[in-house]
Amino acid sequence: MNNNYKRLLLFIKPYVPRLGMAVVCIIMAAAANLYVPWIIKDLIDKVLAQKDMMTLNLLGIGIIVVFFFRGIFYYGQTYLVSYVAERVIIDIREVLYKKFQEFQLAYYEKQQTGTIMSYITNDVAALQAALVNSLIDMVTELSIFIGSVCMMFYLDWKLALVTIIVVPLIGKAMKIFGRKLKDNGAIVQERTADITSLLQETISAVRVIKSFVREDYEIERFQKQNYLNFKANMKGVQLMSLLTPTVEFLAAVIVTLILWFGGYQVVHGSLTAGSLVAFLTYAVNLSNPVKRISRVFGSIQAAMAAADRVFSVLDTKEKIKDKENAIVLPEITGKVEFKHVGFSYNPGRAVITDLSLKAAPGQVIAIVGPSGAGKTTIVNLIPRFYDVTEGAVCIDDMDVRDVKISSLREQIGIVPQETMLFSDTIMHNIRYGRLDATDEEVITAAKAANAHNFILELRNGYETQIGERGVTLSGGQRQRIAIARAILKNPRILILDEATSALDTESEELVQEALDKLMVGRTSFVIAHRLSTILQADNIIVMENGKMVESGTHRELLGKNGLYSHLYNIQFNDKKSRQV
Numbered sequence: 046m047n048n049n050y051k052r053l054l055l056f057i058k059p060y061v062p063r064l065g066m067a068v069v070c071i072i073m074a075a076a077a078n079l080y081v082p083w084i085i086k087d088l089i090d091k092v093l094a095q096k097d098m099m100t101l102n103l104l105g106i107g108i109i110v111v112f113f114f115r116g117i118f119y120y121g122q123t124y125l126v127s128y129v130a131e132r133v134i135i136d137i138r139e140v141l142y143k144k145f146q147e148f149q150l151a152y153y154e155k156q157q158t159g160t161i162m163s164y165i166t167n168d169v170a171a172l173q174a175a176l177v178n179s180l181i182d183m184v185t186e187l188s189i190f191i192g193s194v195c196m197m198f199y200l201d202w203k204l205a206l207v208t209i210i211v212v213p214l215i216g217k218a219m220k221i222f223g224r225k226l227k228d229n230g231a232i233v234q235e236r237t238a239d240i241t242s243l244l245q246e247t248i249s250a251v252r253v254i255k256s257f258v259r260e261d262y263e264i265e266r267f268q269k270q271n272y273l274n275f276k277a278n279m280k281g282v283q284l285m286s287l288l289t290p291t292v293e294f295l296a297a298v299i300v301t302l303i304l305w306f307g308g309y310q311v312v313h314g315s316l317t318a319g320s321l322v323a324f325l326t327y328a329v330n331l332s333n334p335v336k337r338i339s340r341v342f343g344s345i346q347a348a349m350a351a352a353d354r355v356f357s358v359l360d361t362k363e364k365i366k367d368k369e370n371a372i373v374l375p376e377i378t379g380k381v382e383f384k385h386v387g388f389s390y391n392p393g394r395a396v397i398t399d400l401s402l403k404a405a406p407g408q409v410i411a412i413v414g415p416s417g418a419g420k421t422t423i424v425n426l427i428p429r430f431y432d433v434t435e436g437a438v439c440i441d442d443m444d445v446r447d448v449k450i451s452s453l454r455e456q457i458g459i460v461p462q463e464t465m466l467f468s469d470t471i472m473h474n475i476r477y478g479r480l481d482a483t484d485e486e487v488i489t490a491a492k493a494a495n496a497h498n499f500i501l502e503l504r505n506g507y508e509t510q511i512g513e514r515g516v517t518l519s520g521g522q523r524q525r526i527a528i529a530r531a532i533l534k535n536p537r538i539l540i541l542d543e544a545t546s547a548l549d550t551e552s553e554e555l556v557q558e559a560l561d562k563l564m565v566g567r568t569s570f571v572i573a574h575r576l577s578t579i580l581q582a583d584n585i586i587v588m589e590n591g592k593m594v595e596s597g598t599h600r601e602l603l604g605k606n607g608l609y610s611h612l613y614n615i616q617f618n619d620k621k622s623r624q625v
């Protein structure tokens with residue numbers, strides 16, 4: 046906790062000069078407030094009691110000058126504090142985002158998207174509010190508090206002492222509330238994150254919800270979460286609204302004490318009436334800062350709960366990262382070798398066992414097997430989305446763990462089953478494969494991917510916006526854009542997860558043709574569902590329960606009459622007479 050305060054301060058450190066100026070402005074603006082009771086004192090004791098015109102004139106000029114400068118300092122404090130707070134927030138958000146980009150797949154599989162989003166939105170927003178609003182209030186009120194105390198001692202030290210003895214009571218109350226508010230702040234943030242997660246999940250699963258007619262079920266689920274959020278928020282409101290009256294009551298007790306002791310001294314002539322009124326005004330001044338600081342304290346506690354969450358993300362250790370002496374992988378030929386590879390996502394449950402295989406440059410390796418056999422896992426080991434738990438994966442005889450991850454992934458192209466396109470133009474989506482590609486190169490890639498023609502038919506051609514605010518493309522079209530993207534990247538190794546969902550025959554042919562072109566000259570690992578891929582593969586790996594049970598070409602495997610031949614018969618029975 047303390048540590049996180051320090052870490053927040055580290056984010057503020059680069060802006061200390063501006064913050065220093067801001068604090069000066071805040072103190073100067075606050076000092077103007079301290080001038081007011083002094084005016085009242087002089088007004089009562091000199092102007093009213095002694096009919097002193099000179100003092101009245103001076104007071105008039107003083108008020109105008111002081112409040113003119115107060116305005117200037119007020120502007121300075123608001124501008125400078127907001128500047129620093131906004132910068133700090135931008136920095137934190139950026140560091141968080143970098144961390145998220147650094148995380149490997151394993152992190153995202155364990156976290157819900159909504160939760161991750163809420164770190165960058167809700168938690169950072171809570172920090173932002175605390176920094177902007179609290180900093181000004183805190184320094185202003187603290188200055189007024191300290192200034193008022195000094196003035197009170199100056200006016201009557203005995204009376205001031207009585208007042209000060211009772212003040213810790215307020216501090217105690219604030220502490221109790223502060224702790225409760227912090228705990229509740231954490232719960233509120235969690236509940237909000239739960240709602241965001243639920244929303245995210247249900248929006249992306251809308252097809253599933255509709256097809257199972259689970260709208261009412263989802264509404265009920267949402268209502269429950271929403272109610273929990275309401276309860277947590279109301280708990281916070283309850284605490285906040287109890288805090289103010291408690292502090293105010295304690296302040297009233299203090300004012301009564303001053304009134305009695307002060308009045309006693311005026312009656313006996315040891316204190317002037319003006320001094321007592323000024324003293325009282327300072328005392329009331331004192332209660333304002335206490336009240337506001339207590340509120341600021343509450344929001345800082347809530348912000349610290351957010352900071353705890355933000356820093357816990359920053360502290361998450363990434364297991365898959367470059368070794369200290371990792372080398373840049375030179376341009377590869379595309380030789381891939383699995384050497385007695387074993388892998389498990391969770392200790393004790395092997396998903397891949399003792400897998401050895403070799404792929405010469407340019408070969409096509411088809412991976413087949415029943416669902417859950419470990420096909421996706423195998424291909425994920427090549428770009429180091431996960432690290433092997435036993436053995437090694439080597440590319441051009443170099444262990445993938447010995448080379449820089451970026452230099453490894455730059456030479457591997459992946460065409461996933463579900464094509465992910467960004468809400469951007471088609472041109473940008475293809476160029477994602479190589480950011481410095483020219484328009485001509487993008488178009489050449491699109492032509493090779495059989496995408497050029499359909500792109501030209503769209504109203505804005507390559508500048509057509511895809512996604513939520515743009516056109517919706519068919520599955521086959523999306524795949525061809527993904528293929529164009531991979532062609533542009535021109536990787537030596539290709540990983541292809543063939544879509545299982547059926548495309549119409551024409552689209553299927555166009556996609557297949559594009560894939561065939563893409564595979565030429567590249568070492569390709571294909572999680573194969575299409576017969577044509579399987580037939581052209583140099584080697585077919587048959588997986589079952591994480592083990593390679595057979596391997597060879599189509600004809601060799603059919604001859605073995607094992608799992609492959611069984612899978613082949615059930616999957617392609619109807620097609621084989623046409624295609625073989």
Ligand SMILES: Nc1ncnc2c1ncn2[C@@H]1O[C@H](COP(=O)(O)OP(=O)(O)OP(=O)(O)O)[C@@H](O)[C@H]1O
Nearest residue numbers: 154390391396414415416417418419420421422423
């Ligand atoms: N992130 C993960 N964490 C834990 N276990 C996982 C994870 N991903 C996959 N598994 C498990 O590992 C095993 C192999 O999964 P994998 O996705 O590699 O199989 P697959 O052959 O590609 O299956 P499919 O054809 O259904 O995609 C399965 O038992 C699966 O439940």
